[in-house]
Amino acid sequence: MQTVRIKRFNILDRSFHFFLILTFLTQTATGFSRLFFSTVWGKNLTAVFGGYDASILIHKWVGIFMICGFIFHTLYLLTRIDFHNLWASLFGPDSLIPTVRDAKHLWQRILWFFGIGSQPEIGRWAYWEKFDYWAVYWGMPLLAVTGVMLMYPVMASRYVPGWTLNIAVLLHRAEAILAVSYIFIVHFFVGHLRPSSFPMNEAMFAGSIPMEELEEEKPVWLNQLKAEGKFETVKANPPSLLYKIIYFIFGYAALGFGVYLLINGIINSRYIPLH
Amino acid sequence: MRNMIDINRTPIWIISFALLAFLLSPARSFGQGKEVTSYINRYKQNEVSTGYYEEYEMRPGNERPFVKNFHSIARKPFPYSSTAASIRNRSLLADSHRGIKFYDNRRCEGCHINETKDIHTTRANLTCRQCHGPEPIAGIDHYYSPLNPIRRHAYVCAKCHQGAGASFAGYVVHEPPAGSSTAKADFPALYYSYWFMMALLVGTLAFFIPHTILTGLREMFKRKKG
Numbered sequence: 001m002q003t004v005r006i007k008r009f010n011i012l013d014r015s016f017h018f019f020l021i022l023t024f025l026t027q028t029a030t031g032f033s034r035l036f037f038s039t040v041w042g043k044n045l046t047a048v049f050g051g052y053d054a055s056i057l058i059h060k061w062v063g064i065f066m067i068c069g070f071i072f073h074t075l076y077l078l079t080r081i082d083f084h085n086l087w088a089s090l091f092g093p094d095s096l097i098p099t100v101r102d103a104k105h106l107w108q109r110i111l112w113f114f115g116i117g118s119q120p121e122i123g124r125w126a127y128w129e130k131f132d133y134w135a136v137y138w139g140m141p142l143l144a145v146t147g148v149m150l151m152y153p154v155m156a157s158r159y160v161p162g163w164t165l166n167i168a169v170l171l172h173r174a175e176a177i178l179a180v181s182y183i184f185i186v187h188f189f190v191g192h193l194r195p196s197s198f199p200m201n202e203a204m205f206a207g208s209i210p211m212e213e214l215e216e217e218k219p220v221w222l223n224q225l226k227a228e229g230k231f232e233t234v235k236a237n238p239p240s241l242l243y244k245i246i247y248f249i250f251g252y253a254a255l256g257f258g259v260y261l262l263i264n265g266i267i268n269s270r271y272i273p274l275h
Numbered sequence: 276m277r278n279m280i281d282i283n284r285t286p287i288w289i290i291s292f293a294l295l296a297f298l299l300s301p302a303r304s305f306g307q308g309k310e311v312t313s314y315i316n317r318y319k320q321n322e323v324s325t326g327y328y329e330e331y332e333m334r335p336g337n338e339r340p341f342v343k344n345f346h347s348i349a350r351k352p353f354p355y356s357s358t359a360a361s362i363r364n365r366s367l368l369a370d371s372h373r374g375i376k377f378y379d380n381r382r383c384e385g386c387h388i389n390e391t392k393d394i395h396t397t398r399a400n401l402t403c404r405q406c407h408g409p410e411p412i413a414g415i416d417h418y419y420s421p422l423n424p425i426r427r428h429a430y431v432c433a434k435c436h437q438g439a440g441a442s443f444a445g446y447v448v449h450e451p452p453a454g455s456s457t458a459k460a461d462f463p464a465l466y467y468s469y470w471f472m473m474a475l476l477v478g479t480l481a482f483f484i485p486h487t488i489l490t491g492l493r494e495m496f497k498r499k500k501g
Contacts, residue, residue, distance in 0.1 A: 037398065038397060052398075109490075112493065113489040113490070113492075113493050128483075128486070131483075135479075153436070153443065153446070154436055154437070154438045154439055154440070154443050157439075157440060157442040157443035157445070157446070158440060158442060158443075160442075161442055161445050162442045162443045162444060162445030162446040163445050163446060163447055163462070163464070163465075164464075165443075165446045166446060166447050166450050166462070166465055167464055167465060167468050169394075170453055170465060170468055170469060170472070171468060171472065174468075174469075174472035174473070174475075174476065175472065177476065178472070178475060178476045178479060181476070181480060182479060182480070182483065185480070185484060185487075186480075186483045186484065186487050189487045189488075189491065190487060190490075193491060194487070194490055194491040194494055195491060195494040195495050195497075196494050273392065273452070
């Protein structure tokens with residue numbers, strides 16, 4: 001019998017994620033190539049993009065592209081809010097906004113790590129998924145503002161004092177290092193290596209997950225769907241084999257590339273000043 | 276020789292015209308735009324080349340983040356050492372290296388090693404003299420120094436950063452190490468931004484890496500349902 005699959009991410013959600021994979025990896029590679037320029041690895045990496053100046057050119061254009069994507073995503077986010085029923089829409093079970101429930105889940109889960117009690121009954125978004133989302137949502141404007149300041153330093157210094165450029169360099173680097181280490185360590189582990197996801201959590205590419213996984217991971221959401229009578233509408237077809245092959249190759253390529261950058265970054269980190 | 280100009284046969288009006296043209300033409304200044312021209316010439320050249328000349332550019336840069344006040348340090352009842360005040364006050368000298376022994380045989384980085392670690396030196400491969408000028412190197416607070424904040428932006432920064440203003444020149448090229456106590460004293464904004472981001476980085480990873488590893492371990496030993 002064919003397993004029932006439940007839709008989790010629509011085509012636009014998945015497009016945003018795909019867009020973010022490509023732009024984030026490009027920004028990491030071009031950014032790291034310049035950050036590590038004083039090392040042999042950094043020099044070789046800049047050579048891939050056509051040198052020290054060409055890699056910043058790519059970094060700037062992809063950065064502008066990311067800012068556009070961020071604005072577009074924010075507009076999309078606004079369309080998801082039900083303004084007639086604002087409170088329920090913002091703090092309801094379908095919302096990504098952290099609530100007291102998430103703090104309870106976190107505590108329950110920490111106890112569960114050590115064999116005390118049972119796993120928290122998680123709804124549509126787990127607290128670590130919410131953290132993932134807001135970490136990116138917070139980091140992107142910070143990188144964008146400092147990035148644009150550094151792109152047009154002379155113009156920026158007409159509105160803010162020149163020494164803020166020192167701060168901008170520091171914040172841009174530190175936030176980038178934070179984002180890179182979080183994504184390439186924590187996010188990759190959650191998506192690929194933990195036993196319930198291994199070899200790859202396909203939800204973000206296939207858009208749907210099998211029923212069993214949903215029962216295991218998000219029982220509250222399943223009950224909510226049944227209670228709201230939406231259960232039949234969220235059933236989805238399994239992804240085709242060709243598509244599956246493509247996203248496995250793509251996902252592992254992105255994973256490999258990210259881990260490559262992370263490991264070399266760690267190895268070379270002692271040769272560069274952090275700020 | 277027929278082709279040679281015979282001054283006696285050249286019409287007088289040509290000679291007069293040449294003299295007049297020489298007198299009316301703009302004043303010669305052979306090193307215009309180079310290091311060797313007068314300060315006034317260089318300032319005007321920079322104004323013309325950058326195209327920016329606005330009121331705020333004439334204002335001395337009062338947005339400098341440094342809180343260090345040389346005079347108050349010198350006047351403190353217990354200065355760091357008996358010579359500390361005189362060393363600090365070198366930033367006001369026309370020849371900041373005056374009286375240093377064997378100066379001709381030394382290199383800048385022999386003493387100023389920390390000033391060679393910034394982006395301008397390591398990335399743009401600038402040499403000290405490209406900003407600090409030729410010998411004798413004036414202290415940056417000397418009135419006629421090109422690096423004096425009243426003209427730094429036009430004399431030095433605008434050589435590469437076209438349109439640089441006084442505010443832009445407030446960028447701290449030789450910034451102290453961001454996490455150091457020097458930074459805390461001289462550039463508090465940089466110091467606190469550094470430790471804020473460091474706390475965020477370490478805090479996030481210190482929480483989520485064990486969280487993730489424990490998730491992985493715990494899921495391995497989970498009992499199958501049913």
